[in-house]
Amino acid sequence: MTEALFGSVNYMAEKRSLDACVERQRALASNIANLETPGFRRMDVPAQFRSQLSEAVRRQDVSSMNTLRPNAVIDSSAPARTPDGNSVNLTDELVAMQDNGLEHSLHIQMISGRMSRLRAAISGRMS
Amino acid sequence: MTPITNSFSSNLAAAWARPAMGKTAGTASSVAGDTSVAAPGSRFGDMLSEMVQKTDASQKTSAATTGAMLSGQNVPLHQVMIASEEASISFQLMLEVRNKLLDGYQELMRMQV
Amino acid sequence: MNLIPGANSASQGLRAEQVRLEVISQNIANARTTKTADGGPYQRQSVRFKAALGDAMAAQSSSSAKNEPTLEIVRDPRPAVRVYQPGHPDSDKEGFVAYPAINIHEEMADLISANRSYEANIAVMRNGRALAQQALSIGKR
Numbered sequence: 001m002t003e004a005l006f007g008s009v010n011y012m013a014e015k016r017s018l019d020a021c022v023e024r025q026r027a028l029a030s031n032i033a034n035l036e037t038p039g040f041r042r043m044d045v046p047a048q049f050r051s052q053l054s055e056a057v058r059r060q061d062v063s064s065m066n067t068l069r070p071n072a073v074i075d076s077s078a079p080a081r082t083p084d085g086n087s088v089n090l091t092d093e094l095v096a097m098q099d100n101g102l103e104h105s106l107h108i109q110m111i112s113g114r115m116s117r118l119r120a121a122i123s124g125r126m127s
Numbered sequence: 128m129t130p131i132t133n134s135f136s137s138n139l140a141a142a143w144a145r146p147a148m149g150k151t152a153g154t155a156s157s158v159a160g161d162t163s164v165a166a167p168g169s170r171f172g173d174m175l176s177e178m179v180q181k182t183d184a185s186q187k188t189s190a191a192t193t194g195a196m197l198s199g200q201n202v203p204l205h206q207v208m209i210a211s212e213e214a215s216i217s218f219q220l221m222l223e224v225r226n227k228l229l230d231g232y233q234e235l236m237r238m239q240v
Numbered sequence: 241m242n243l244i245p246g247a248n249s250a251s252q253g254l255r256a257e258q259v260r261l262e263v264i265s266q267n268i269a270n271a272r273t274t275k276t277a278d279g280g281p282y283q284r285q286s287v288r289f290k291a292a293l294g295d296a297m298a299a300q301s302s303s304s305a306k307n308e309p310t311l312e313i314v315r316d317p318r319p320a321v322r323v324y325q326p327g328h329p330d331s332d333k334e335g336f337v338a339y340p341a342i343n344i345h346e347e348m349a350d351l352i353s354a355n356r357s358y359e360a361n362i363a364v365m366r367n368g369r370a371l372a373q374q375a376l377s378i379g380k381r
Contacts, residue, residue, distance in 0.1 A: 005220070006213055015209065022203050022245045025371055029246025029364045030308075033253030035357050037309050038291040084291070090360055097367050108205070108374045115212050115379045122220050196242070204243050205375035212379035 005118060012065045013057045014110050020045050020053075020070035021104040027072035028097050031088045038084035042093070044075045178224065182217040189214035244368040252308040253361040260287045260354045263313060264347055271342040274330040282340040284316035316341065 027043040034040040049070050056064045078087040120126050189210040196202040263285050273282035290310045318341035326335030 005216060018205055018209075019203070022205060022371065025245040025368060026249070029249040029368065032357075032360050032364050033249040033256075034309050035253075035360070036289045038289060090356070094360065094363065097364065101367055101370060104371050105374055108378060111209065112378050112380070115216060116381070118216050119219060119381075122216070122223050201242050203245070204372055205378065208375050208378040215379070 007062070009057055009060050009062055009065060011111075011114060012062070013053055014107050014114075016053055016065065016068055016070065018104065018107040018111065020049060021100055021107060023070045023072050024100050025097070025104070028093050028100065031093050032090065032097075034086075035088050035090060036086070038082075038086060040086050040088065041074045041076075042078045042088045043072045044096075045070050045072055175224075178221055182214075182221045185210075185214040185217045244365070244372045246364055246368045249308060250361045250364040250368065252310075253364075254358060256287075256289070256309045256311050257354050257358040257361065259311060259313070261351070261358065263287050264351050264354060267340075267342050268344065268347050268351075271340060271344060271347075274328070274337055274339060281320045281338045282342075284318065284340055284342050285313055286316050287311045288314050 024045045027045065031040075031042045031044075049068070052068055053065075056068060075087070078089075080087050081089055189207075192202055192207050192210045196204070196207050267284055267286075270282040276282050288311060290312065320338035321341050322336040322338055324335055325331055325337045328337045331337045
């Protein structure tokens with residue numbers, strides 16, 4: 001029963017994306033706090049995660065969706081900003097944080113919307 | 128969402144149709160793609176108990192996640208909220224099925240024999 | 241409880257910047273202090289952020305404990321600035337007064353930078369809280 005309700009690949013993808021948004025917020029927070037720490041390399045959720053997720057959705061692959069977990073790692077493509085190796089740029093981090101907030105909002109709305117549609121289907125009433 | 132309600136109403140219809148058909152119940156397997164020839168009502172009974180178990184499982188998951196968060200473990204808030212909502216919806220579904228079954232039974236009882 | 245994502249990092253950052261701001265204000269306030277409790281002119285202080293942990297790759301890869309900034313307060317070893325002021329009560333026998341080696345412009349630049357970091361950490365807190373509030377509204381009817 002619950003598979004029919006909550007087992008769809010799209011729904012699981014939404015939940016994973018939400019996990020990724022929260023993980024990304026943690027990484028960005030750490031980056032900003034360590035703006036002046038010598039040798040600190042900025043961290044982020046890797047771009048492959050997004051492509052792996054959309055690939056799993058395209059293939060309707062539930063099993064790989066289960067194992068896919070977003071994790072923040074060191075962003076190796078970020079150039080060093082100071083001689084000591086710190087690669088954090090405040091503007092970039094703040095812009096990324098705004099972006100992330102909107103994406104988080106999107107996924108919450110998608111998930112919330114599905115919940116209310118399910119309730120409407122079950123009870124036969126819209127609210 | 129409509130697929131869910133369709134299969135439920137058709138399953139309910141199948142469950143109530145079988146006893147009325149009597150001994151021919153086992154052979155009338157054309158409802159909702161049902162290919163198993165089981166004893167009348169037992170497949171529906173299995174489905175019900177499975178649903179109760181699944182609902183119970185999701186309630187337990189939700190309680191465990193919430194408990195973990197309250198005891199200070201590193202569970203993200205959104206996972207707790209989502210688990211709690213999923214449990215609530217499963218429960219609501221189970222409740223509605225029970226209500227519909229009850230209504231159907233009462234309807235049957237009111238029938239003039 | 242882990243309700244606001246990034247709250248830990250942000251509060252550490254705020255604390256660090258707060259210390260930095262206090263040190264800077266103390267420097268500015270004592271820019272002309274020629275005699276302190278231990279005799280000489282005020283010695284400028286500065287903050288130094290501790291470097292990312294030696295095994296930085298491993299430490300940063302562990303997702304549970306993000307690197308948190310720590311700093312230490314150090315005394316600036318710059319020698320005092322000697323100004324010829326024979327009438328000054330703290331002048332030495334040659335008529336020179338030792339002033340702290342504090343450059344107001346340098347301190348102001350540092351202050352602006354610390355302020356910017358402080359506000360960035362506040363923004364992180366604010367954003368994190370918005371995320372948490374959105375999460376609380378899942379399934380709200």
